[in-house]
Amino acid sequence: MTPLQGCLLVSALLFAIGFAGAVTRRHAILALVGIELMLNAANLNFIAFWRYGAHPEALTGVMFVIFSIAIAAAEAAVGLALIIAIYRHYKTSNLDEVKDLKG
Amino acid sequence: MSPAFIIIIIAFVTLLAAASAMSLRNLVHSALALTITFAGLAALYLNLDAQFVGFAQILVYVGAVAILIVFAILLTRSGDTPNQAVLAPGWTYGIAIAAVVFTMLGWAVLNSSALPKENSSAPAVTVKNIGDALMSKYVLPLEIIGLLLTAAMIGAVIIALKEPSKTDNAGGKS
Numbered sequence: 001m002t003p004l005q006g007c008l009l010v011s012a013l014l015f016a017i018g019f020a021g022a023v024t025r026r027h028a029i030l031a032l033v034g035i036e037l038m039l040n041a042a043n044l045n046f047i048a049f050w051r052y053g054a055h056p057e058a059l060t061g062v063m064f065v066i067f068s069i070a071i072a073a074a075e076a077a078v079g080l081a082l083i084i085a086i087y088r089h090y091k092t093s094n095l096d097e098v099k100d101l102k103g
Numbered sequence: 104m105s106p107a108f109i110i111i112i113i114a115f116v117t118l119l120a121a122a123s124a125m126s127l128r129n130l131v132h133s134a135l136a137l138t139i140t141f142a143g144l145a146a147l148y149l150n151l152d153a154q155f156v157g158f159a160q161i162l163v164y165v166g167a168v169a170i171l172i173v174f175a176i177l178l179t180r181s182g183d184t185p186n187q188a189v190l191a192p193g194w195t196y197g198i199a200i201a202a203v204v205f206t207m208l209g210w211a212v213l214n215s216s217a218l219p220k221e222n223s224s225a226p227a228v229t230v231k232n233i234g235d236a237l238m239s240k241y242v243l244p245l246e247i248i249g250l251l252l253t254a255a256m257i258g259a260v261i262i263a264l265k266e267p268s269k270t271d272n273a274g275g276k277s
Contacts, residue, residue, distance in 0.1 A: 014117070024194035025125065025189060026188070029181070071251065073167060
């Protein structure tokens, strides 16, 4: 197994863990955390392909990860604000109890 | 110790922390494990010769996102260990789909012929190169990211603002 394949396997496992958490956990914050883990797995893929790829001096992988980190930060801020707003309205952050659109 | 061994240890710790972040019952413990995951990923980036990305990961994820998540946990008063089930009703399907996804990805990674040829020499990329590229070739994406972050910040503040109470709507005290 080459180092690139090792990195890709780690990233695949991280993605699977994040996916399982986002789908199975009841709490809204943990669903968001699962999405963050999936984003991080994608970032690891970009860095691995950049490091072991053909043209590392082109900086494409690094740039993609930098912008992806910025977007993930924006997503986390808006997502957690939504969770706080939902908690204020429904007095719960359990995803199964937030069922009606018209409160 | 050889570098490959160190990377394997870091990857193991990262994956273990990620698994416990997704499976612990207490949300505060989950947030702690998540922080370890982010720090482990930053160490992986540093070992893969991406210094700038590694430090950006520490700054943004370990510094900001983890704090944000802890704040959200405490503001929604979900810091206690819950008594009822923490998993959604159809959780077996979720785990099964995740396992299938991992199997498919692993199979594709181990058997693909499309992977690029190995380039084992460390790329000679400095922070100066990244700054130059950000200010020349990638200046438009950089500006758009700035706009997006501003919009997201204002949007987050407005969304999390207190809902106007009934007395306000009735024309009472503001």
